[in-house]
Amino acid sequence: MVQSKFKIKLAATAFFAMPLSIFAQQKIIAPVDYQYLSVAPQEKVLTAKNQAVMNDIFGALFQKDWDKIRSLYADNYIQHNPDMKDGKEGVIELFSAMDFTKAVYKPQMQIAEGPYVVLFGQFQFTTGAPEMAVVDINYVQDGKSREHWDMLEMSSFTNKNASGHTHFDTKFTDKVKVDEKQLAKNKQIVVDFLNQFFNQKNFDNATKKYVDANYTEHDANGKDGSKSLLMASQSGAFNDYEYNISKVIGENDLILTHSRVHKGSKRFAVVDICRVRGNKIVEHWSVKQEIPEPAKFQHRNGMF
Numbered sequence: 001m002v003q004s005k006f007k008i009k010l011a012a013t014a015f016f017a018m019p020l021s022i023f024a025q026q027k028i029i030a031p032v033d034y035q036y037l038s039v040a041p042q043e044k045v046l047t048a049k050n051q052a053v054m055n056d057i058f059g060a061l062f063q064k065d066w067d068k069i070r071s072l073y074a075d076n077y078i079q080h081n082p083d084m085k086d087g088k089e090g091v092i093e094l095f096s097a098m099d100f101t102k103a104v105y106k107p108q109m110q111i112a113e114g115p116y117v118v119l120f121g122q123f124q125f126t127t128g129a130p131e132m133a134v135v136d137i138n139y140v141q142d143g144k145s146r147e148h149w150d151m152l153e154m155s156s157f158t159n160k161n162a163s164g165h166t167h168f169d170t171k172f173t174d175k176v177k178v179d180e181k182q183l184a185k186n187k188q189i190v191v192d193f194l195n196q197f198f199n200q201k202n203f204d205n206a207t208k209k210y211v212d213a214n215y216t217e218h219d220a221n222g223k224d225g226s227k228s229l230l231m232a233s234q235s236g237a238f239n240d241y242e243y244n245i246s247k248v249i250g251e252n253d254l255i256l257t258h259s260r261v262h263k264g265s266k267r268f269a270v271v272d273i274c275r276v277r278g279n280k281i282v283e284h285w286s287v288k289q290e291i292p293e294p295a296k297f298q299h300r301n302g303m304f
Contacts, residue, residue: 008069025286037187037248043114049108050140054117057145062100063081066092078147078301082292100128106133106157108168109273109285111251115139118249118256120273120285122157122168131157133167135271135287137247149258149303151269151289155220163217163224171216171283176253186276187248190255193281194272197245198261203233212280219286240264246304253277260304267291269303 053072060068073088084090107121116139123134133155139147155167163170178186189210196206211226222228232238240263245256255273261268268288275283291303 018143027186034075037184037191037222039114039116047112047114049143050115051112051117053140053143053145054138055104061091061095064096066096072144074144074146079299080147080149080301080303082297082299084298086301090298091197099126109170109254111249111254111256111273113249113251115141116247116249120271120287122155130154133287136273137249149269151271151287153287153289155287159220161217161222163222165216165218165224167218167220167285169218170275172277177276183250183252186253187250187256188259188275189272189279190246190272190281191248192255193274194243194245194257194259197233198238198241201239203230203238207233210281212278212282215281216283218284222284243270258304262287 032100057069057072059065060072069092070088073091075088077086077088077091079086080092084094103126105121106123107119110119111118111120116137118138119134119136121134123132124130131154132152134152135150135290137149138145150218157168158166160166193206193210196202196210200206206225207230213226215224215226216226217228222232242262244260245257246260247256249256249258254272255276257272257274259270259272261270268290270288272284273285274281294302
């Protein structure tokens with residue numbers, strides 16, 4: 001992790017997320033071929049190098065070293081933030097206008113696997129601006145950032161939910177390392193839970209099979225424990241959710257999914273971060289952002 005000041009930029013590149021209009025009338029069903037669960041071995045070995053590239057980018061953005069930024073971003077850099085122009089010049093245009101002495105970015109978590117380097121943290125664009133949670137997903141290849149997705153959600157840095165948790169704290173402070181076989185299993189557990197719970201509406205079985213009885217929930221409106229999740233499902237709170245998982249990124253016991261989500265007539269880009277231990281989900285964070293209309297995009301790449 002680099003110093004928090006260096007993280008300001010990617011956080012600022014966070015805003016909305018959305019699919020193209022083609023998805024508007026389609027029913028979303030989680031994919032049944034789970035090929036996206038794996039990262040190629042030849043990409044896995046480059047994880048640390050890709051993290052170092054992002055650290056260099058953070059430093060260059062903070063220093064406003066635009067020549068270095070141009071060297072660290074691919075010529076065909078793809079931007080999915082709807083409020084930013086496509087290409088590396090769109091990044092420079094945004095950050096050249098930022099006052100880094102007034103912006104706040106406090107990284108709380110980093111998940112990296114192969115070409116994907118993900119940051120989850122607290123963000124405030126300037127003094128007095130709303131406090132937010134932000135997730136940045138960066139795709140790095142051959143020493144350059146090539147693609148970027150992000151989401152922002154209004155979220156107090158200090159407010160606690162009914163179980164006493166902020167959006168950003170964590171129950172577990174110990175570090176757990178898992179082998180590739182267990183990592184793949186952890187990914188499968190999270191994907192199967194989301195598919196069974198939100199798409200198949202098999203609330204009872206999905207919760208009992210995949211969620212620890214004492215799991216920790218960080219959502220502002222959520223509560224700890226599998227019983228609380230079941231009670232919410234029985235009230236109809238999740239009846240109109242449909243998930244289409246786009247990416248699954250994992251590091252040890254932390255699994256991140258990036259999904260297109262329909263909730264009734266609304267569309268969201270959603271990141272779920274689950275901690276998996278003992279083959280059960282024991283902790284959960286999420287960041288979601290409603291998807292803007294296509295006409296509001298600064299590019300034609302969509303959110304995914």
